[in-house]
Amino acid sequence: MDGDGVIAFPAERALLASEPDSAADHLPELRASTVHSDRGMPPETPADMPRQSLWRFRRRSRRAFVDPARSRSSAMRRVAVLGSAFALAAFAVFEMEQVLEVGGLTPIEIAVLVLFTLNFGWIAMAFVSAIAGYGTVIGRLRRAKRTPAGPLACRTACLMPTYNEDPARVFAAIEAMALGLYELGQGPAFDWFILADTTDPDIALAEEAALVAARARLGDKARLFYRRRRRNVARKSGNVADFCTRWASRYDFMLVLDADSLIAPETIIELARRIEEDPDAGLIQTIPALVNGTTIIARLQQFAGRVYGPIVGSGLSFWTGSEGNYWGHNAIIRTEAFLSAAGLPDLPGRPPFGGHILSHDFVEAALIRRAGWTVRIADDLAGSYEESPPSIIDLAVRDRRWCQGNLQHLFVLPARGLHWVSRIHLLTGIGSYLASPLWLMLILAGLSLSLQAHFIRPEYFTEEFQLFPTWPVIDAELALRLFALTLAVLFAPKLIGLIAFLRDGDARRKVGIVPTLVSFVFEIVISALIAPIMMLVHTGAIFSILIGRDSGWKPQRRDDGGVPFSALFVRHRWHMLIGLALLFAASLDSWVLVAWLSPAILGMLLAVPVSGFTGSTRVGRFIRRLGLLRTPEEADPPAIVRAAAAIRPAYERATAARASLAALAEDDAARTRHLALVDRIPERPRGHIDPIEAMAAAKIDEADNVEEAVSFMTSSERSMVLATPALLARLVALPAA
Numbered sequence: 001m002d003g004d005g006v007i008a009f010p011a012e013r014a015l016l017a018s019e020p021d022s023a024a025d026h027l028p029e030l031r032a033s034t035v036h037s038d039r040g041m042p043p044e045t046p047a048d049m050p051r052q053s054l055w056r057f058r059r060r061s062r063r064a065f066v067d068p069a070r071s072r073s074s075a076m077r078r079v080a081v082l083g084s085a086f087a088l089a090a091f092a093v094f095e096m097e098q099v100l101e102v103g104g105l106t107p108i109e110i111a112v113l114v115l116f117t118l119n120f121g122w123i124a125m126a127f128v129s130a131i132a133g134y135g136t137v138i139g140r141l142r143r144a145k146r147t148p149a150g151p152l153a154c155r156t157a158c159l160m161p162t163y164n165e166d167p168a169r170v171f172a173a174i175e176a177m178a179l180g181l182y183e184l185g186q187g188p189a190f191d192w193f194i195l196a197d198t199t200d201p202d203i204a205l206a207e208e209a210a211l212v213a214a215r216a217r218l219g220d221k222a223r224l225f226y227r228r229r230r231r232n233v234a235r236k237s238g239n240v241a242d243f244c245t246r247w248a249s250r251y252d253f254m255l256v257l258d259a260d261s262l263i264a265p266e267t268i269i270e271l272a273r274r275i276e277e278d279p280d281a282g283l284i285q286t287i288p289a290l291v292n293g294t295t296i297i298a299r300l301q302q303f304a305g306r307v308y309g310p311i312v313g314s315g316l317s318f319w320t321g322s323e324g325n326y327w328g329h330n331a332i333i334r335t336e337a338f339l340s341a342a343g344l345p346d347l348p349g350r351p352p353f354g355g356h357i358l359s360h361d362f363v364e365a366a367l368i369r370r371a372g373w374t375v376r377i378a379d380d381l382a383g384s385y386e387e388s389p390p391s392i393i394d395l396a397v398r399d400r401r402w403c404q405g406n407l408q409h410l411f412v413l414p415a416r417g418l419h420w421v422s423r424i425h426l427l428t429g430i431g432s433y434l435a436s437p438l439w440l441m442l443i444l445a446g447l448s449l450s451l452q453a454h455f456i457r458p459e460y461f462t463e464e465f466q467l468f469p470t471w472p473v474i475d476a477e478l479a480l481r482l483f484a485l486t487l488a489v490l491f492a493p494k495l496i497g498l499i500a501f502l503r504d505g506d507a508r509r510k511v512g513i514v515p516t517l518v519s520f521v522f523e524i525v526i527s528a529l530i531a532p533i534m535m536l537v538h539t540g541a542i543f544s545i546l547i548g549r550d551s552g553w554k555p556q557r558r559d560d561g562g563v564p565f566s567a568l569f570v571r572h573r574w575h576m577l578i579g580l581a582l583l584f585a586a587s588l589d590s591w592v593l594v595a596w597l598s599p600a601i602l603g604m605l606l607a608v609p610v611s612g613f614t615g616s617t618r619v620g621r622f623i624r625r626l627g628l629l630r631t632p633e634e635a636d637p638p639a640i641v642r643a644a645a646a647i648r649p650a651y652e653r654a655t656a657a658r659a660s661l662a663a664l665a666e667d668d669a670a671r672t673r674h675l676a677l678v679d680r681i682p683e684r685p686r687g688h689i690d691p692i693e694a695m696a697a698a699k700i701d702e703a704d705n706v707e708e709a710v711s712f713m714t715s716s717e718r719s720m721v722l723a724t725p726a727l728l729a730r731l732v733a734l735p736a737a
Contacts, residue, residue, distance in 0.1 A: 040211075040226045040677035041193075047249035049241060051343045052367050057417030063372030071280040071374050073321025073421075081128050081319040089124040092485060093117045099479045108449050115442040122435055123490050126312070130493035133315025133379075137500045140314075140380055152189040152269065154252035154276050156332070161239045163197045163232070164555035165259040167210040168651035170194065173262050175214055176643035178222035180265030187222055189272065191251070195239050196228035201718040204228055205664070206655035208677055213654035227679050230723040235553055236328070237344055237360035248335050252276075258329035262291070264383030264640045271332040271378065280322075282337035282373025283365060286384035287313040288330045291633050291641055293388060295620040296526065296613065297395065301388045303523055303629040307516075308497030314379040322374035323421035328361035330384045334373065338364070341371035347411050351550040352404045358551070359405025362429050363412055366422035385633075385641065391615025392530065393571055394557050396537045401551045403433045403541040436538035443600060447582070450589045494524070510632040519629050529610050532603035536575045562616055565608070572607035579604025661718050662710045665731045675725055692720045693727065700730045707737040 065071040096116050100109040158177070162170050174192050181187045194211065198204045211226045218224060229242060240256065248254060253275055255268060263271075267286065275281045287309065290302040317324060342364040347354045357363055365375045389395045406429040413426050498520050502508050508516075545551075563571075583601050586594045594601070603610065613619045623629060633641065659670050684690075696717040703709035709731055710718065721727040 038673065038676045040679065042191075042225060042247065042250070044246045045249045047245055047339055049245050049339045049343045051345045052341065054345060054412060054415035057370065057415075059417060062370070062417070065372070065374075066279040070278070071322050073323060074319075077132075077319045077321065078421075081132055081315075082125075085121075085125040085128040088128065088489070089117070089121040092120045092124070092482065092489075095478065095482045095485070096120075099482055106452075108445060108452060112442065112445045112449060115438055115445055118438050119435070119442055120486065120489070122431060123486075127489045127492050129315035129319065130308075130311050130496050131315070132318045133311035133313065134496045134500050136314040136318050136379070137310050138503060141504060152186055152272050152276060154189070154272065155250070156190050156253040156255050156272050157243075157248065157251040157335075158190055158192045158255040158257065158268075159195055159240060159243060160193065160257045160259065160261070161195045161197065161236050162207075162259045163236070163553070164200050164203050165198075167203065167207045167655050168648050170207075170259055171210040171214045171651045172644045172648035173260075174224070175218060175222075175647050176640055177263060177265060177268065178218060178224070180640060180643070181268060182221040184265050184269065186265070186269050190255075190268070191223045191225065193243065193247075194224075194226045195243055196226065197232045197235070197239050198228055199232065199716065199719055201661060201715060201722055202658075204719060204722055205658045205660070208674060209654050209658040210651050211677070212673065213651060217650070226677055228677075228723065229679060230681065230720070232553070234344075234356040235358070237356065237364075241343070244335075244339055248339060251335055254333045254335055254338065256329055256331055256333060258386060260387040261288070261330050262385040262640050262644055263330060264638060267381055267383030270381060274378070275332050275334060278374070280372075280374050281334060281376065282341070282368040282371075283324075283326055283331055283333045283375045285324060285326050285331040285365075285375070285377050286381050287377065287379055288327075288384045288386040289382070289631075289633060290388045291385045291637075293390075293620070293629075293634075294617045295390045295615050296623055296629075297392055297530070297615055298388045298390050299620060299623065299629040300523055300526055300530075300614070302631055302634075303519055304527070306631040306633065307501045307520070308494055310379070311497045311500050312493065313377065317377040317379040320377065320421055320425075322376060323369055323419050323425075324365070324375045324377040325425045326361040326365035326368075326375060330386065333368075337368050337371065337373040341368050341373065347408060352545045352548065353408055353411065357405065357408055357412070358401060359409065359429065362406075362409060362425055366412070366415075366418050366426065369419050369422050370417045383638065383640070385638070390557060390617075391563060392533060392537075392611045393563055393568075393615065395534070396541075396571075397554055398556060399433075399534075399538065400541045400544075401553070403538060404545050404551045406430050406433055407542070407545055433538050433542060436535040437542055439535055440539050443582075443597065447585055447589075447593070447597070450593050451585065455588075491524075494520075507632045510635040511630050512627075515627045515630055519627075522628050526610075526614065528599050529603045529606060530614065532579075532600040533572070533575055533607050533610065535600075536578060536604065540574070563612070565612065568608045568612050572611055575604050575607040579607070660710075661721065661731075662706050664722075665706045665728065665734075666736055671728070671732070674722070675728070678723060678725060681724065690720075692716050693724060696720050696724075696727055697730060700727065700734065703734060705737045706731060706734045709734055 093113070093116070096113055097105075100113055105113070158174075160170060160174060171194075174194070178187065178190070178192055181190055194207065196204065196207055198207060207226065207228070211224065214224055227243070229239065232238070234241065244254075253272060255263075255271065257263070263286070271284055271286070275284055289309070290298070290305045293299040293302040344357050344360055344363060344367075346356050349355070369375050389398055409426040409430055413423055498516070502513060502516065579601050582597060582604065583594065586597050586601070624634075637645075659667060664670050664674055696713055699712040699717065700709045700721075703712055713721070721731060
C-alpha cells in the first residue's frame, strides 16, 4: 500500500511513484528517452494558462507587432466588401419599402420589412464576399506554388482530441500523416498526441490496442503518445487545455486536428514554415475540404464545399486579413500565444447559456487577436481534409451543440478589447442559426399579410380626420422585380463558385463539365428540399436553448447515416405537421400563394423520405455510380486519403483483438502495458468522494470473482476502473471465475 492508501503491484508502484519533470527537457533528451518508451506521455513540463477575463483588459498590455507592415490588414479591402454589401442591402430594403408603402405601412408590413432587412443583409454580405473570393481564386490559378527546402527549425505537437471515436480511423490517419512527414525528411519536427476523452471502456481498450500496434508499425519513424482523461472537464477545449498546461511548453507550435481530420504532409510542413517565418502569427487556419462521403447528404456537402467553398473561404480571407477565424481543427497555433491569451473563462450561470464555452474556437481566435497576435485563414493551401455527418439527423445533433455554443457568444460579444472584426465573426456565428427562425418568421409574416388582405375588412380611415383611406396595397410589379433580385443575390455565390471551379483545368478534367453541371442542378434541388427541414431543426434548437435545455455531448457518427423509418417519423413528425399547417393556411388564400410557398412546404411534407434517402448508404452508392456530386478528390483521391484507407484494416484487426477488462485483470503483461498508459490521478481533497469511483469499489468488494465484478459494473464504472490503478488492483485481487 502506498502513502495515499493505494494498493499497488510493483509495476504500478513504480508508475505511481514517478513524478513529472518540473522543467522543460532539451530536445535530444526527449528523443532519447521517449522514442521507445512504453509510457503514454512524455515527462510533464507544466506551464501557466491563465483564464482570460472578458470584462477586464488593458490595451497597453497588448503586444506590438514585430512586422507591422505585414501584419496589419487592408482597410481598402474592408471598405470595398463591407461598403458594397451595405449599399446592396440598403437598395433592396428601399425597394421593399416601396413595395409595401403604396398605401401606407401597416404593422404586419412593418414586421415584414424588418425581417426582410435582416434576411437580405445576411445574403448580401455572402454575395459580395463571394465576388471578392472569385477574383482571388481566379488570380491564383496560374500562380506557381512555392516549394521551400530545408528542415524546420521549430517543433510542433500534433494533437488529435478524440471522444468515443473509432480508433482504427484515428490511428490510420495519424500513421498516414506521420509516415508522409517522415518520407519528406521532416518527421523529427513533429510529435503526435492522441488526447482521449473516451468514456466507453471498450473503445478505451481498443485505443490502447491501436496505440501498441501504431508504435510497433511506426518504430522510430514517429513519436506517438496517448493520454485518456478520467473526467471530461470542459469537453474538447478542456482536453486541449489539459495538454497545454502539462506538456505544450515543450513545443513551439500545436497542430490541432479532429478525429476525422487528414492533412497532406506537404500542407503540414507549409503551415509550420509559415508560422515559423511570421513572428506575429498566432494562428493559421486551413479550409478543410470534405472527403469520404458515402450518403447523399454527406456527398452534397462534399460537392458544395468543393465547388462553392473556395470562393467563400477566399472571400472571407480577402477582407478579414489578420483578423481571421478559427474553426477548432486543421489549424496550427503558436504555443506562446495560446498559453498566454486563450485560457477560456466560464460564463456566469448554468447551461445552456452559462458554464464552459461550447464553441470555444471563435472565442480563442478573438482572444489571441486581442493579445496582439494575427489570426489568418490560409485559403490558398490545399491538402486539408475532414468528413461530414452522414444524415440530416446527425447534422441536427451536431448543429444542436454548435447552436448552443454560438448563442453563448451573445455574452462574449461585449467583451473588452476585442477587435471589431472578431466581433463580426462572433455575430456571424450567432446569425448562422438565428437566420433560420428569421426566415420562418418572414414566411409567417408574409402569409399573415396575405390572409389579412383576404379575410379582414381593412380599416380605410385609421384617424379621425383622415381625408384619404389607408389601403393594404402592394406594388406587384416592383415586388416581382425585388423577388428576382433576391434570387439573384441568393444563388449568385453558387453560380460564381461553379464558374471558378470549371475554370480550374485540373479539376475540370477529373470530373468533367457535363457531370458537374448535372450535379450542380441536383445539388440545388436536394438542398432546396433540405433547407426547410434544417430551418425547423435550427428553430427548434434555439427554442430548446431558450427554455433551458443543455445539448450534452454526444459522439458523432461518421459513416452510415441509416435510421429506421419509425425513428425518422418520430424525429420529423413536427416538421410534417408544420408543413401541413402551412399548406392549409396558404390554401385559404389562393393556390397562387401555395405555389409561392411550395419550396418550403414541399420540403416539410417530405421530411421523412428526404431524411431517409439522403442518409442511406445504399442510395449514396447508387448516386455515386451515376457520377452525381463527384469531386476531384473522389475521382482521384489524394495520396493522404488513399494511404489512410489502405492502413485502416490493420488497425481494425488490432482493435478487434483488444482485451476485455476481465482479461486485462488476469493477464499480467497486458495489465502492465495498460498501467503504463494510465494518466496520473490529481490530488483528491479530503471529503470529496467520486460517486462513480465509490460505486465501482463497492461492487468489486461485493463480487466473488473478476467476471462477476465486471458484470455488476456499469459502463462508466468500468471506465473508472481502467483509469484508476487502485481499483484495478482491487479487481485483480479477486479470483478468476
